Amino acid sequence: KNQVEQSPQSLIILEGKNCTLQCNYTVSPFSNLRWYKQDTGRGPVSLTIMTFSENTKSNGRYTATLDADTKQSSLHITASQLSDSASYICVVTMNYGGSQGNLIFGKGTKLSVKP
Amino acid sequence: EPEVTQTPSHQVTQMGQEVILRCVPISNHLYFYWYRQILGQKVEFLVSFYNNEISEKSEIFDDQFSVERPDGSNFTLKIRSTKLEDSAMYFCASTETYYEQYFGPGTRLTVT
Numbered sequence: 338k339n340q341v342e343q344s345p346q347s348l349i350i351l352e353g354k355n356c357t358l359q360c361n362y363t364v365s366p367f368s369n370l371r372w373y374k375q376d377t378g379r380g381p382v383s384l385t386i387m388t389f390s391e392n393t394k395s396n397g398r399y400t401a402t403l404d405a406d407t408k409q410s411s412l413h414i415t416a417s418q419l420s421d422s423a424s425y426i427c428v429v430t431m432n433y434g435g436s437q438g439n440l441i442f443g444k445g446t447k448l449s450v451k452p
Numbered sequence: 453e454p455e456v457t458q459t460p461s462h463q464v465t466q467m468g469q470e471v472i473l474r475c476v477p478i479s480n481h482l483y484f485y486w487y488r489q490i491l492g493q494k495v496e497f498l499v500s501f502y503n504n505e506i507s508e509k510s511e512i513f514d515d516q517f518s519v520e521r522p523d524g525s526n527f528t529l530k531i532r533s534t535k536l537e538d539s540a541m542y543f544c545a546s547t548e549t550y551y552e553q554y555f556g557p558g559t560r561l562t563v564t
Binding site: 386442 | 456487493494495496497500508510541543545552553554555556557558560
């Protein structure tokens with residue numbers, strides 16, 4: 338079954354600290370892996386997208402890694418800010434060959450950054 | 453910066469009623485999507501739409517659901533006879549290529 342599992346479910350850190358969120362997936366055929374940030378009551382906003390051949394990608398203080406062999410990804414947040422408080426969702430896109438595929442979402446990690 | 457918009461932000465309806473959720477995708481985008489997120493659960497794919505027809509749909513997208521692009525700007529999701537379990541946030545997304553999707557702010561549907 339195509340699944341995306343994230344850990345931890347929730348995380349509380351102090352402002353300025355770093356943290357790493359984990360994602361494991363069992364999605365096939367694989368097209369790409371995305372990390373989204375979702376503020377409460379809002380739509381997801383893309384942070385990074387990685388294809389099979391990419392090991393790491395950065396977007397400001399966010400750095401995502403991908404190990405396609407072990408089917409694991411991580412999102413590292415550096416020097417956290419209060420505005421980083423949100424749910425971080427790992428999403429894997431299935432590739433159906435000529436079609437668009439669809440997105441398999443993880444449940445997300447709820448990050449709270451405290452002053 | 454262009455963005456996906458959705459209306460209404462919150463819709464309350466009685467069980468058995470029809471609802472239409474509206475989305476205005478980013479203007480030059482060609483692919484359109486609907487997702488839903490039941491409170492406390494993960495986002496789930498409903499349907500994708502390209503070239504005026506459904507490209508793919510999930511098991512959730514049964515005969516009670518339909519999508520339409522009635523004009524050059526709007527993209528709608530209709531639920532014919534709502535059930536309590538249809539209560540969720542519904543997100544519209546669009547993309548120019550299928551690589552990057554931009555999500556709207558969502559419509560919260562409450563079925564009573």
